[in-house]
Amino acid sequence: MASSAPAATTPRIAIIGAGPGGLVLARLLHLASIPFSLYEAEPSRTSREQGGSLDLHEESGQLALHAAGLHSEWKKIARSEGEDMRVADKHGKIFMEEVDSQGGGRPEVDRIQLRALLLDSLPEGMIQWGHKVRSISPSSDGDGKHEVHIETASGPRTETFDLVVGADGAWSKVRPLLSDTKPHYSTISCLDTRIRSVDTLHPVISKLVGQGAYFAFSDRRGLVAQRNGDGSIRTYIMLQKPETWLKEVGVDWSDAHAAKNFMLDQEYKDWNEELKSLIAHANPDIVPRSLYMLPTDFSWTSKPGLTLLGDAAHLMTPFAGEGVNMAMVDALDLSKAIAKAGSEGENTTLFDAIKAFEESMLERSHEKMEETWRNLELFFRPDAPKEFVQAFEEMMAAHGPPPEVPKAYS
Missing domain, CATH: 3.50.50.60 (FAD/NAD(P)-binding domain)
Structure with a gap:
């Protein structure tokens, strides 16, 4: 047996x-x-x-x-409302919009x-x-x-x-x-920012982003703004740059004023004013990140x-x-x-x-x-x-x- x-x-x-x-x-x-x-x-x-x-x-x-x-x-x-999404260019021209879709099975x-x-x-x-x-x-x-x-x-x-x-x-x-x-470095450098109490302090930004996410991309740059459950909006300022750029560009990223001015005056100077407000009104706790991948x-x-x-x-x-x-x-x-x-x-x-x-x-x-x-x-x-x-x-x-x-x- x-x-x-x-x-x-x-x-x-x-x-x-x-x-x-x-x-x-x-x-x-x-x-x-x-x-x-x-x-x-x-x-x-x-x-x-x-x-x-x-x-x-x-x-x-x-x-x-x-x-x-x-x-x-x-x-x-x-x-489920977090699934709302708008995709635009630097002028604010909407290329894709999915809003009030009753939820597509991927809630935030x-x-x-x-x-x-x-x-x-x-x-x-x-x-x-x-x-x-x-x-x-x-x-x-x-x-x-x-x-x-x-x-x-x-x-x-x-x-x-x-x-x-x-x-x-x-x-x-x-x-x-x-x-x-x-x-290895993915080619993307990023500043992680947040705007708190956006509904009361910045209603125009609140309306722009809505209840989900707003993606704006042009010229190898991007702004990804995302509504969070606490009412804040987190914005990722993304740029396609060399791996050492964040360290060598000469900006003290711990100085929020200097960081925002650099982005507004140099990298995003020709972007729509509404989109630039996502940078201008960011709270001081800005975190620089280099994105890596396998x-x-x-x-x-x-x-x-x-x-x-x-x-x-x-x-x-x-x-x-x-x-x-x-x-x-x-x-x-x-x-x-x-x-x-x-x-x-x-x-x-x-x-x-x-x-x-x-x-x-x-x-x-x-x-x-x-x-x-x-x-x-x-x-x-x-x-x-x-x-x-x-x-x-x-x-x-x-x-x-x-x-x-x-x-x-x-």
Whole structure:
């Protein structure tokens, strides 16, 4: 009589990073009663600004929330009106407008609210805040395990795990163990700005942007203005420049007055006055950013005891709104792989389950990375946004709206 597969032992799992991908994975493993350690370098949940809003897609981000039992709670904070969108040029000429569409299945939610929803879904003490991963190294036993070297307020320590999940973003500490490839500059430099109390202080700007997002692109420059749930408008001032431009142009970006004057007098001097007001009325907390990305065909050879998700696996720019969505569905698929390998009677090893997950995840992410790169090129052409709108309309005509959530998501 054939022998049955042996009962699986419970692996020790480390999740590095408490971003959306790491938190969704933690929530799903918690629901499945699979133990893990979650390390986050930030000292607390309130220690850092979380950025603007994002749209969650039915086939990815929302799918993960369904599986995590959080979709109904998310619906309470989601804003369908946030899907409104206008695309214009520097003169304010509208090339595309989608307003009051009754929601297209991709509602907006502020990043801080999504993060709070995920954090509150985990028991107190499950996230080890203030635990900065210094390095990761293979175990001396040569058994596929890895040692995670952590710096904490009480001093350094080392833990050994059967699986280390790199959910630690663009400059992942886990990725170098799988690949020598590093993120490269995307050609886009950005100032992250915000206008608070816009409805009362700047009603003209409030009307211009509306309840969703306003995109203006011309001459390899862009202004992306986005309504947030707190009533503020966050504007991303984007320019296609050399990688060192932010450092070498000679502007002290911490001086809001100097930063705004430079943009208005030099880079956006011939733009419509209404659009320039998005820069002129920005609050003082201006943050300069250089946008980086991984190659659109980035991949690695699977190795026992390691894997990646989210930006660590497929860092891309925001020009298709896919980053967080991909991270969340990565976490969903990875949780299924871990659970499968841990099931009694399963012949699938943890390594084989993770390898299958990686193959599927990379195939999906390559498609989205290509889409994001194409959008970037279209937005920053000299004749933008004409070609972007044309490409968008052709895509919608060929493929229609995004797919609905599959019924069997669990």
